Every structure is written in C-alpha cells, then in structure tokens.
Amino acid sequence: MSYLKKVIHNCKQATFLIEKKSIGKITLRESFELRVHLFGCSFCRIYKKQSRVINQMVQELFRSSMHRDYKLDENFKNELQGRIEEELNKN
Amino acid sequence: MQHQLNPHQWVAAHADYLYGFAITRINDDELARDLVQDTFLAALQKTAGFQGKSSERTWLTAILKNKIIDVYRKKSSGLQNISEKEAEEEQNDFFNADDGHWTKNNGPKEFGIEDSDNLVSKEFEQIMKRCLQKLPALWMSVFTMKHIDEEPTEIICTELKVTQANFWVIIHRAKLNLRACLQRNWI
Numbered sequence: 209m210s211y212l213k214k215v216i217h218n219c220k221q222a223t224f225l226i227e228k229k230s231i232g233k234i235t236l237r238e239s240f241e242l243r244v245h246l247f248g249c250s251f252c253r254i255y256k257k258q259s260r261v262i263n264q265m266v267q268e269l270f271r272s273s274m275h276r277d278y279k280l281d282e283n284f285k286n287e288l289q290g291r292i293e294e295e296l297n298k299n
Numbered sequence: 300m301q302h303q304l305n306p307h308q309w310v311a312a313h314a315d316y317l318y319g320f321a322i323t324r325i326n327d328d329e330l331a332r333d334l335v336q337d338t339f340l341a342a343l344q345k346t347a348g349f350q351g352k353s354s355e356r357t358w359l360t361a362i363l364k365n366k367i368i369d370v371y372r373k374k375s376s377g378l379q380n381i382s383e384k385e386a387e388e389e390q391n392d393f394f395n396a397d398d399g400h401w402t403k404n405n406g407p408k409e410f411g412i413e414d415s416d417n418l419v420s421k422e423f424e425q426i427m428k429r430c431l432q433k434l435p436a437l438w439m440s441v442f443t444m445k446h447i448d449e450e451p452t453e454i455i456c457t458e459l460k461v462t463q464a465n466f467w468v469i470i471h472r473a474k475l476n477l478r479a480c481l482q483r484n485w486i
Contacts, residue, residue, distance in 0.1 A: 218398065218399035218400070219394060219399055219400050219401045220393075220394040220399040221399055223471065223474075223475065224467070224468075224471045227467070227470050227471045227474055228467055228470070228471075231445060231446075231452075231470070232452065232467070251401045251406040251407050252401075252407075254407040254408065254409060254413070255407045255478070257413045258407060258410065258413060258478055258481075259474055259478065261410075261412060261413055262427075262474065262477060262478060262481070263446055265423075265424075265427060266427070266431070266442075266446055266447065267446060267447060269424060269427060269428070270323050270443070270447045273319070273323060277319070278315065278318050278319035278322055278323075279315050279318075280314050280315055280318050280332070280335070284332065285310050285311070285314055288310050288314065288335070288336055288339065289307075289309070289310040289311070291336070291339075291340070292306055292307075292309060292310065292339055292340075292343065293307070295340065295343050296306055296307075296343070
C-alpha cells in the first residue's frame with residue numbers, strides 16, 4: 209500500500225489527528241492528510257462532529273451538575289465548621 | 300481589590316461547591332467528603348501565604364485540585380492499571396489491525412444530537428455520566444483537566460507524570476471509548 213493510501217484509509221490516525229487538532233497543533237502535512245481523509249470518509253466526519261459535541265456536553269454537564277446535584281448534609285457541614293473553629297482557636 | 304479570607308464562613312460559602320467539584324472528578328462520595336475536609340484543614344495552615352490576588356474560592360479550589368491529583372496518581376499506579384489495560388483492549392475492536400479502518404460494527408453512527416443546540420435529554424446525560432465513570436482514573440484525570448479545567452498541556456503532563464506523546468494518546472483513547480460507550484447505550 210502506498211504511503212498516501214495508507215494515510216487516507218487510516219481512521220485510527222485520522223481520529224487521533226482530530227483530537228490533537230481540537231486542543232493543540234498539528235503540522236501542515238498532518239492537516240492536509242486529515243482533510244483528504246475526511247473528504248473520503250463519512251465515518252470520521254461523523255466522529256469529528258460527535259467529538260466536538262461530546263466536549264461541549266461534558267463541559268455543560270460538569271458545570272450544571274456541580275451547582276445542582278451535589279449538596280453536603282447539614283450535620284457534616286456543622287461538624288466540619290466546628291473542626292475549623294477548633295483549629296482557629298489553637299492559634 | 301484585595302481578597303480576604305474568612306474561615307468562619309468557609310463551610311457555608313464553599314463546602315457544597317468544593318464537594319461538587321471533587322465528586323464530579325473522582326466519583327466517590329466518602330473520598331470527596333474527606334477531600335473537602337482536608338482542603339479546609341490544609342488551607343488553614345496556608346493562610347499566611349494567601350496574597351489576596353485570587354478570590355477565596357479560587358484559592359481553596361486550587362488546594363483541592365492538588366489533592367485530587369494526588370488521588371489520581373495513587374489510582375493510576377500499581378494494580379489499578381488493570382482498568383487501563385481493559386480499556387485499551389476494548390479499542391482493539393474499533394479499528395482493523397491491518398489498515399486502521401473502522402471495523403464493521405464500530406464505525407460512528409449519528410446520535411441525532413449532533414446539530415441541535417444544548418437540547419439534550421436527561422436520559423442522554425445519564426448515559427454520559429455512566430460512560431465517564433467507566434474511564435480509567437488516569438484517562439479521566441487527563442480528560443477533565445484538559446476539557447473542563449482547561450489546564451495547559453505542559454502542566455497536566457508534569458502534574459500527572461505523563462509524557463507529551465502519552466498525553467495525546469490518552470486524549471485520543473479517552474474520547475474513543477467515551478464515544479463508543481455513548482453509541483452502544485444510546486442508539
């Protein structure tokens with residue numbers, strides 16, 4: 209298999225480049241290879257879209273669930289503040 | 300404006316926030332509570348070093364972050380590495396060994412949410428949570444530090460003791476497994 213053929217059919221490498229490109233830098237050559245690959249590969253085109261959506265959703269999930277779902281019970285909080293006061297009084 | 304510390308209000312003002320921060324990253328209730336407590340107690344020892352440049356919450360969160368990284372380090376050393384091996388093996392099925400093309404059953408299919416804005420069902424969110432929990436500890440930490448905390452790559456590599464090359468491999472693998480898990484459970 210020729211070099212180019214190998215690259216344009218290699219979805220494992222293409223998805224790696226998609227991830228790398230989304231948060232870092234890839235070389236011009238890699239960028240070219242990725243474009244050629246995506247042109248011919250509908251699977252990786254879907255992957256690229258989903259990869260981006262997943263990032264957004266995970267961010268949204270972390271931000272919203274942090275404010276919404278997690279609350280400590282009052283007993284734990286009272287004891288905790290009590291320990292802090294204890295430490296403060298030591299000094 | 301100079302920020303100030305007021306430890307008498309710490310729990311009321313920040314405990315829930317820190318707890319949420321911890322539990323979304325380590326997924327262990329008891330450990331998350333311990334980390335919140337450790338964070339406050341460690342912070343009390345460091346008050347002299349607080350310069351008022353960042354807010355109280357930012358300062359406390361930074362202390363908590365370091366504690367979470369310690370947990371990740373412990374989890375990703377030794378026997379726990381089994382989960383990483385298993386997660387890697389899962390990927391052998393994704394691509395053909397000879398040419399790297401998606402295998403017949405694992406090629407991406409549309410989820411039907413790719414083009415809509417923000418309107419994601421509760422159900423999809425729950426699946427996403429479960430899929431995140433399946434990631435090995437080290438992958439999860441690399442993934443959240445990059446995508447949620449938006450830390451610079453160099454810092455993540457130093458803190459978690461991974462090479463740059465390995466960092467990119469993990470970023471790639473974490474997303475492959477996460478996406479495949481979503482596809483298995485959603486479609």
